[in-house]
Amino acid sequence: MRTQPAARATLAAFILGLPLVVRADFPAPNPEELKMTAEPKAAGTPAIYLDREQITIDNKHYESLYERIKVLTEKGKDLATVRIPYEHGAYFVKDIEGRTIHADGTVIPLTVKPSDLVDYKAKGVQLNMIVFTLPSVEVGSILEYRIKFSYDNETAIPPTWEVQQKYFTREAHFEFHPTEVDGNRPPTFTTNLPDPKKIVKDKRGFTLDLTDIPAEPDEDWMPPLNTINWRVQFYYTYFSDDSNYWQMSSGYWADEVNDFVKPTPFLTKTAQDLTTAADTPMVKATKLYAAVMSLENTDFTRARSEAERKKEKLHKIKSAEDVWKNQRGNSAGIALLYMALARAAGLTVYPMQVVNRDRAIFDPDYHSDEQLDDYIVILAMDGKEIYLDPGEKMCPFGQLHWRHTLATGLREAGSGTKVARTPSGSYKNSTVQRIAEIDVAADGSATGTVRVVMTGPESLHWRQAAIRDGSDAVKKDFNDALKDAVPEGVHVEFDHFINLDDYNSALVATAQISGSIGALTGKRLILPGLFFASHARHPFVAADKRVTPVDVHHPQIVDDDVTYRVPVGLSVESAPQKMQIDWAQHGMLKIDSKTEGTTVNVVRSLAYNYVLLGASDYVDLHGFYQKIATADQQQVVLALAAPKQGQ
Numbered sequence: 162m163r164t165q166p167a168a169r170a171t172l173a174a175f176i177l178g179l180p181l182v183v184r185a186d187f188p189a190p191n192p193e194e195l196k197m198t199a200e201p202k203a204a205g206t207p208a209i210y211l212d213r214e215q216i217t218i219d220n221k222h223y224e225s226l227y228e229r230i231k232v233l234t235e236k237g238k239d240l241a242t243v244r245i246p247y248e249h250g251a252y253f254v255k256d257i258e259g260r261t262i263h264a265d266g267t268v269i270p271l272t273v274k275p276s277d278l279v280d281y282k283a284k285g286v287q288l289n290m291i292v293f294t295l296p297s298v299e300v301g302s303i304l305e306y307r308i309k310f311s312y313d314n315e316t317a318i319p320p321t322w323e324v325q326q327k328y329f330t331r332e333a334h335f336e337f338h339p340t341e342v343d344g345n346r347p348p349t350f351t352t353n354l355p356d357p358k359k360i361v362k363d364k365r366g367f368t369l370d371l372t373d374i375p376a377e378p379d380e381d382w383m384p385p386l387n388t389i390n391w392r393v394q395f396y397y398t399y400f401s402d403d404s405n406y407w408q409m410s411s412g413y414w415a416d417e418v419n420d421f422v423k424p425t426p427f428l429t430k431t432a433q434d435l436t437t438a439a440d441t442p443m444v445k446a447t448k449l450y451a452a453v454m455s456l457e458n459t460d461f462t463r464a465r466s467e468a469e470r471k472k473e474k475l476h477k478i479k480s481a482e483d484v485w486k487n488q489r490g491n492s493a494g495i496a497l498l499y500m501a502l503a504r505a506a507g508l509t510v511y512p513m514q515v516v517n518r519d520r521a522i523f524d525p526d527y528h529s530d531e532q533l534d535d536y537i538v539i540l541a542m543d544g545k546e547i548y549l550d551p552g553e554k555m556c557p558f559g560q561l562h563w564r565h566t567l568a569t570g571l572r573e574a575g576s577g578t579k580v581a582r583t584p585s586g587s588y589k590n591s592t593v594q595r596i597a598e599i600d601v602a603a604d605g606s607a608t609g610t611v612r613v614v615m616t617g618p619e620s621l622h623w624r625q626a627a628i629r630d631g632s633d634a635v636k637k638d639f640n641d642a643l644k645d646a647v648p649e650g651v652h653v654e655f656d657h658f659i660n661l662d663d664y665n666s667a668l669v670a671t672a673q674i675s676g677s678i679g680a681l682t683g684k685r686l687i688l689p690g691l692f693f694a695s696h697a698r699h700p701f702v703a704a705d706k707r708v709t710p711v712d713v714h715h716p717q718i719v720d721d722d723v724t725y726r727v728p729v730g731l732s733v734e735s736a737p738q739k740m741q742i743d744w745a746q747h748g749m750l751k752i753d754s755k756t757e758g759t760t761v762n763v764v765r766s767l768a769y770n771y772v773l774l775g776a777s778d779y780v781d782l783h784g785f786y787q788k789i790a791t792a793d794q795q796q797v798v799l800a801l802a803a804p805k806q807g808q
């Protein structure tokens with residue numbers, strides 16, 4: 162079950178030894194709700210939220226979350242398992258109570274102690290997950306739970322109200338009583354509600370009451386939910402003007418960064434040892450990049466415990482110098498180490514910290530630099546700026562991980578610090594080439610080889626996965642991806658990667674294929690004309706309307722080159738037609754084929770040069786992919802050759 166970020170941030174430290182408290186302070190079951198089998202305002206929904214309530218009394222350091230859910234189908238029973246992330250060690254659960262009510266009114270209370278699982282652990286931070294399952298859930302049941310918790314008296318934590326949920330909500334009530342921090346730091350909020358005026362402010366704080374809240378959008382290739390889901394995010398601020406806040410915040414941010422990367426004799430000598438006096442500035446930049454990229458990035462392996470650090474005589478990371486001495490660090494430390502070494506080598510570089518585009522979009526109205534995620538480095542050379550991602554293990558020089566492209570954050574520049582946005586990646590640096598050579602038998606069976614050559618985001622994805630998950634797991638995952646790309650009846654067996662450890666080269670994957678590829682119809686054998694695309698799940702085809710914007714992560718070129726070797730006794734009757742489908746300034750599909758003797762070669766190239774599109778662009782996007790889906794159904798038709806005269 163999804164819960165609000167306020168609960169995620171503040172529902173903390175459930176002590177496993179704490180007894181579960183169950184009290185009968187739930188409302189009496191509603192006969193109409195017990196009998197209901199569907200929600201007319203959300204046809205076909207697996208479940209609905211009958212009621213949701215979130216109350217934060219920040220001046221008393223208390224928050225409660227209440228939800229009442231009606232299960233309407235088997236799928237809706239999944240909501241019986243409640244998962245609540247929280248920051249371990251900072252907050253305290255006061256009470257957890259829950260129950261299941263069957264359609265006949267039978268009440269089954271929650272009696273099982275919740276599990277407390279470590280979800281993420283890094284330096285100074287541990288995120289745990291409270292998990293419990295409401296008992297005896299059936300289709301028609303009502304699920305009900307309430308959580309009450311407190312947090313440190315010295316802490317002020319304004320809430321975030323996640324108004325939309327996975328399913329339709331009949332009623333929701335939100336309440337926030339702010340802390341009296343001081344008169345110059347009042348609470349305020351940022352919101353994307355359709356009608357912000359529904360947020361009522363009085364002398365106690367803020368309230369919001371809504372009915373008939375639609376389910377959160379669920380469409381392919383959506384941007385981060387913080388841009389589209391209805392939400393209200395509170396914060397305390399000294400500033401009434403956004404630009405004043407970010408001007409001040411960026412200054413503090415730059416001071417902190419520059420303190421970490423401050424020049425030292427050690428860093429200067431290290432930079433000199435890694436380069437030569439005869440190196441050009443670009444050669445120096447690439448040598449230093451290779452040096453930091455070779456370090457262990459603990460965000461991709463693991464951070465060391467305090468005991469391990471002492472045993473291995475590792476320095477506590479207080480500066481870029483410590484990262485180099487340890488020969489390891491997290492992504493932020495390695496990125497800033499590159500910046501420090503580059504400056505020590507006489508290069509002009511600037512830091513930038515961005516909001517990861519796979520998680521959220523920068524919100525200038527939210528006065529908190531805690532929304533920023535990762536560091537990148539900007540190299541200024543020959544009047545140009547080159548964006549680098551040394552904190553992303555295996556990312557090539559001069560490229561960014563896609564989640565750091567078109568991402569906004571704080572950056573330093575020659576004129577000071579400011580809010581800025583990174584550029585988009587280039588489709589020229591994001592290519593996938595799929596090459597297949599296939600021997601076809603007269604009965605439609607086939608054997609052959611497949612090679613996939615990748616650069617840019619695709620190669621980076623698999624290389625980083627190999628570090629995190631191990632080569633065996635990545636081979637299995639890649640094989641599963643290939644299965645989705647080949648026609649039905651074809652078996653694919655991944656063989657090996659080439660250049661998996663060389664991020665400066667294209668990543669190559671090889672595989673063997675076998676199985677049935679053709680369909681016999683009378684005296685003809687019909688093969689898929691577009692081998693890798695005939696079975697593809699084309700995006701943006703099924704739905705003719707769109708509610709949310711589109712985010713395809715990065716531009717790309719996908720080139721297919723497939724050669725069929727035709728068996729003796731069959732001749733090529735037809736092959737895919739030469740064609741080109743254009744979507745001006747956005748995308749293009751080219752298909753061509755060539756027949757020479759007993760071979761048929763089919764090439765297909767799909768290029769798209771867009772990343773973010775508004776819902777208003779969807780009509781054109783939908784039409785483009787409809788044409789692609791139709792073109793990809795073309796076939797290679799082989800006919801039984803007529804016998805020669807006299808035979």
